[in-house]
Amino acid sequence: MPVPPCSPSWRTGVRRRLSPWMCVLGLGLLSGCQHGAAGRPLDARAQAREYLARNQPERALPLLEAEAARAPEDLELARTLTEAQVKAGRAEAWIAELLRRNGQAERAVNHYMLGLAYFSRASDAGTTAVTAFQRALELKPDEPEFHYRLGLALLESEQYAAAVGPLRRAAELAPERAGIRLPLAKALHRTGDEPGAVAALSVLVRKDPSPAEVATARALMNQLADPFTRFPKAAESKLEEGMRYLQELDAPHPAIIAFEEILRDYPDLAVVHALMGLAWQRLDDAGRAVEEFKRAIELAPADGKNHFYLGELYLARQRPEAALPHLEKAVELNPLLDMAWFRLGDIRLERKDLKAAGEAFRVLTHLEPDEAPPRGKLALVLQLEGDWAGAERELKQVVDKDPENLEFTLRLGILFTEQARQSTRPEERREAAAKAEQWLGKVLEAQPENAVASRALQQLKRP
Secondary structure (H helix, E strand, O other): OOOOOOOHHHHHHHOOOOOOHHHHHOOOOOOOOOOOOOOOOOOHHHHHHHHHHOOOHHHHHHHHHHHHHHOOOOHHHHHHHHHHHHHOOOHHHHHHHHHHHHHHOOOHHHHHHHHHHHHOOHHHOOHHHHHHHHHHHHHOOOOHHHHHHHHHHHHHOOOHHHHHHHHHHHHHHOOOOHHHHHHHHHHHHHOOOHHHHHHHHHHHHHOOOOHHHHHHHHHHHHHHOOOOOOOOHHHHHHHHHHHHHHHHOOOHHHHHHHHHHHHHHOOOOHHHHHHHHHHHHHOOOHHHHHHHHHHHHHHOOOOHHHHHHHHHHHHHOOOHHHHHHHHHHHHHHOOOOHHHHHHHHHHHHHOOOHHHHHHHHHHHHHHOOOOHHHHHHHHHHHHHOOOHHHHHHHHHHHHHHOOOOHHHHHHHHHHHHHHHHHOOOHHHHHHHHHHHHHHHHHHHHHOOOOHHHHHHHHHHHOO
């Protein structure tokens, strides 16, 4: 059965303040350290990042200063240099130096670093940082990074309406940067544009967001889609009673009684109708469940979860055609609904719509990067499309993390067996056959009686 809209503990959690945006969206100067290959010395920038990762900014500074002298307009280098100055406790001195440089000859990059330095200090994260980023933009108006940082500074100083413009412009100038959509979504949410905020998150999940960005997006989406906003306090105890019966005690009949008591006094509470639908579904009364889910959709048309519940019910009744539009609407309204993406991918795969299925499973690999099933599904789609390298990449991501996963080891063997059979070039056929034997051999070593691996190996040996 689908998970109920939320529990009281979840309700409390989503009403807390979002995780500190400074961590994910603020100074955020490094995307990770770079390590040289074994035996190869790191270049100056990579070495500096390594020092910063070890919290040794004093050792990073001379390397970064030398690099900045050679590439004074490099914004990534400027961010890293400013981070090192701040981490070394030299923010005041660095601000004074940048002011001195701008006094001699103004440069956009100096105003940019000045804004970053101000932004690192809570007392200056607003007006002073905003002024510096604005001046950088005046000198270089088409630089997306400057629009982005200005939008962040305005957002952190609670100038939400003013933040929307520069953040939207940053997204237009740098559409490949997924993370820009997060502060844009928050700014739109704060200005009352809920559909715009959801649309920004929808773009985010279709890019290549980091796990930290996904976590922040989930927290924001939970705020946008909190079904308990403005829930009457007088009905909270009865709600908790009903949810305890439904979730903890697996007793849908008393849960329905509790929910009906709430609806007698508050008939237009969409979330209670959704819970009623889940309870009737638990009792295998599909007709009443459909009625409740449709009523929940009518009362809360912007809540994607209600469409998801109805789509799941249709799927349980072997009606994928009826489920499809509701699942599509669910991810349109709430792009962070993992299971809705999974169901969508399965339906589209069944209908041989490989492009749409691939998009759904690819989104899911971003939302659940450590889970094997989404990568397995995406690998299947890529294999059916003839993208052998892509399918291998997805399967190996699982096997690399879990070498004991025999299911995916076997799938790699089958993948290369199919590639060997379909290849027209002899060298490609030989290479694929060798890889197939390697992976199938690993399976048979652990499971000598594995019939699928044995048959695949026999196919390889046929002339």
